Amino acid sequence: EDQVTQSPEALRLQEGESSSLNCSYTVSGLRGLFWYRQDPGKGPEFLFTLYSAGEEKEKERLKATLTKKESFLHITAPKPEDSATYLCAVQVVNDYKLSFGAGTTVTVRA
Amino acid sequence: DVKVTQSSRYLVKRTGEKVFLECVQDMDHENMFWYRQDPGLGLRLIYFSYDVKMKEKGDIPEGYSVSREKKERFSLILESASTNQTSMYLCASSLDLGRGDTEAFFGQGTRLTVV
Numbered sequence: 001e002d003q004v005t006q007s008p009e010a011l012r013l014q015e016g017e018s019s020s021l022n023c024s025y026t027v028s029g030l031r032g033l034f035w036y037r038q039d040p041g042k043g044p045e046f047l048f049t050l051y052s053a054g055e056e057k058e059k060e061r062l063k064a065t066l067t068k069k070e071s072f073l074h075i076t077a078p079k080p081e082d083s084a085t086y087l088c089a090v091q092v093v094n095d096y097k098l099s100f101g102a103g104t105t106v107t108v109r110a
Numbered sequence: 111d112v113k114v115t116q117s118s119r120y121l122v123k124r125t126g127e128k129v130f131l132e133c134v135q136d137m138d139h140e141n142m143f144w145y146r147q148d149p150g151l152g153l154r155l156i157y158f159s160y161d162v163k164m165k166e167k168g169d170i171p172e173g174y175s176v177s178r179e180k181k182e183r184f185s186l187i188l189e190s191a192s193t194n195q196t197s198m199y200l201c202a203s204s205l206d207l208g209r210g211d212t213e214a215f216f217g218q219g220t221r222l223t224v225v
Contacts, residue, residue, distance in 0.1 A: 031212075034213050036216075041221070042218055043114075043200050043202075043216035043217050043219045044153075045216070046214070046215060046216075049211055096158060096204070096206075097143065097168065098155075098214055100152050100153040102150065
């Protein structure tokens with residue numbers, strides 16, 4: 001059975017304090033790994049797709065990387081507006097659906 | 111921009127009622143999904159559809175059914191609402207495999223409370 005585990009569950013950061021979120025996965029054949037941001041009471045907002053080990057993608061203060069077993073979301077010099085829950089999801093080969101981790105809730109204090 | 115629209119942001123229904131949650135997408139996506147999200151459990155897939163009139167059960171289909179009569183519209187039906195179906199419901203859509211990137215785009219969510 002496909003499994004996606006995110007750590008830590010919660011992360012409290014001071015503004016400017018860089019950190020990383022982890023998403024480890026066990027799947028039969030990875031097609032893609034996806035990162036989403038979710039604000040309270042709203043639907044997830046798509047951030048990145050990673051398809052192969054070694055791939056990296058960046059958007060503003062966020063950088064996502066992928067290995068054969070896990071993905072990291074690095075937040076560089078975070079600001080309070082980066083506070084959100086970050087979700088990762090995996091899609092396996094020849095399948096339509098995404099399987100999600102439970103998320104990491106990031107709080108950035110000014 | 112892809113737009114996925116859910117018909118209600120908040121709903122309050124009574125136990126035993128039949129409940130319809132509607133979702134419409136405007137990007138000609140083949141795939142549509144219904145998830146529910148509960149604290150500590152993450153997003154769990156209820157049903158998905160890869161074509162009109164086609165549907166497949168997800169991980170937690172019990173107590174739910176779906177309808178997809180048109181490509182852009184996917185409905186989730188709670189046949190007889192129960193309190194354990196109180197949750198945030200999220201609809202999503204994506205392109206078919208082979209047509210491009212297959213990330214899912216989500217609606218704003220429907221917070222359903224069953225009393």
